[in-house]
Amino acid sequence: xxxxxxxxxxxxxxxxxxxxxxxxxxxxxxxxxxxxxxxxxxxxxxxxxxxxxxxxxxxxxxxxxxxxxxxxxxxxxxxxxxxxxxxxxxxxxxxxxxxxxxxxxxxxxxxxxxxxxxxxxxxxxxxxxxxxxxxxxxxxxxxxxxxxxxxxxxxxxxxxxxxxxxxxxxxxxxxxxxxxxxxxxxxxxxxxxxxxxxxxxxxxxxxxxxxxxxxxxxxxxxxxxxxxxxxxxxxxxxxxxxxxxxxxxx
Ligand SMILES: C[S@@+](CC[C@H](N)C(=O)[O-])C[C@H]1O[C@@H](n2cnc3c(N)ncnc32)[C@H](O)[C@@H]1O
Numbered sequence: 033x034x035x036x037x038x039x040x041x042x043x044x045x046x047x048x049x050x051x052x053x054x055x056x057x058x059x060x061x062x063x064x065x066x067x068x069x070x071x072x073x074x075x076x077x078x079x080x081x082x083x084x085x086x087x088x089x090x091x092x093x094x095x096x097x098x099x100x101x102x103x104x105x106x107x108x109x110x111x112x113x114x115x116x117x118x119x120x121x122x123x124x125x126x127x128x129x130x131x132x133x134x135x136x137x138x139x140x141x142x143x144x145x146x147x148x149x150x151x152x153x154x155x156x157x158x159x160x161x162x163x164x165x166x167x168x169x170x171x172x173x174x175x176x177x178x179x180x181x182x183x184x185x186x187x188x189x190x191x192x193x194x195x196x197x198x199x200x201x202x203x204x205x206x207x208x209x210x211x212x213x214x215x216x217x218x219x220x221x222x223x224x225x226x227x228x229x230x231x232x233x234x235x236x237x238x239x240x241x242x243x244x245x246x247x248x249x250x251x252x253x254x255x256x257x258x259x260x261x262x263x264x265x266x267x268x269x270x271x272x273x274x275x276x277x278x279x280x281x282x
Contacts, residue, residue, distance in 0.1 A: 045241065046086060047086060058226055059223040064092035066277065071144070071279075076097065076143045076170075077098040078098055078141060078143050079099070079121075080100075080102075080135070080142045080144070080145045080164065081100070081102045082103055082146065082157060083147055083154070084103060084113055085150075087102065090117050090120060091116050095120070097120055100124045100125070101125045101142075102117065102127070103126075103128075103135070104126070104127075106128070109126070110128065133160075134160060137164055142164050143168075144171075145169065146172045148174040151173050151175060151199075151200040152200040152201065161212070169281065171281065174277050175201060175275065177274045178197055178201045178202070179274060180271065180272045184246075184255070187258050190246060191249060192248035196245075202220075202276035213281060213282055214280070214281060215280060217278070218276055219276070219277040221275045223274060223275065225273045226270050228268055229268070235260065239256045
């Protein structure tokens with residue numbers, strides 16, 4: 033797990049891969065726009081982002097907030113996170129910390145707690161989220177579907193990766209959240225990542241980025257060779273990238 037997490041230390045690469053995923057996405061709507069239209073923003077003044085990375089979620093926010101706190105285990109994300117959030121908030125703070133851990137704010141502090149593509153790394157943080165979320169606040173989670181592994185699993189076994197995703201997935205998220213939260217709403221975001229024959233380099237970069245994710249299961253060079261052959265053979269490759277958005281309150 034440590035090596036998977038380490039792969040998020042370089043925010044330039046993370047940003048580049050985000051752009052690559054967008055370029056190859058069948059769904060042209062940005063998932064953050066789906067999230068943003070589901071939240072009652074005038075009620076949101078204080079935001080906590082768990083596993084915030086470089087500030088991908090905040091990058092798409094508009095308006096002015098009182099307080100934004102991002103927590104991530106990689107200090108390398110601090111500068112980018114603050115440069116995105118400082119214009120958005122009266123106070124913005126980046127905390128370098130391995131979650132789960134206590135969060136040093138009073139109880140019932142945040143209007144919105146967000147965790148985008150990160151809760152499966154630290155699902156034990158849920159009681160802490162419950163403590164710091166206001167009674168009328170919203171807990172937002174964006175996560176992957178276990179189905180995203182299906183294409184790859186036609187060729188390889190991704191047992192370790194499956195275990196990580198199953199810590200909190202589209203499929204089991206409601207069950208996990210319902211121990212601590214109520215009023216759970218789900219919004220499905222359907223997508224495929226598509227590579228055509230002329231886009232081999234992009235496919236290589238995509239698999240390179242997944243290197244640490246799959247390292248425990250299979251050598252990414254083997255995955256690359258296999259998938260490039262498949263792309264040659266089929267002329268097009270399509271990977272399931274269905275995500276699920278959860279909105280919950282306590
Ligand atoms: C897939 S990235 C998502 C980043 C950002 N939320 C986004 O959507 O672009 C997962 C993030 O969680 C962070 N992370 C993973 N495990 C963590 C932990 N135990 N404590 C704090 N941050 C962690 C990583 O450093 C990384 O920035």
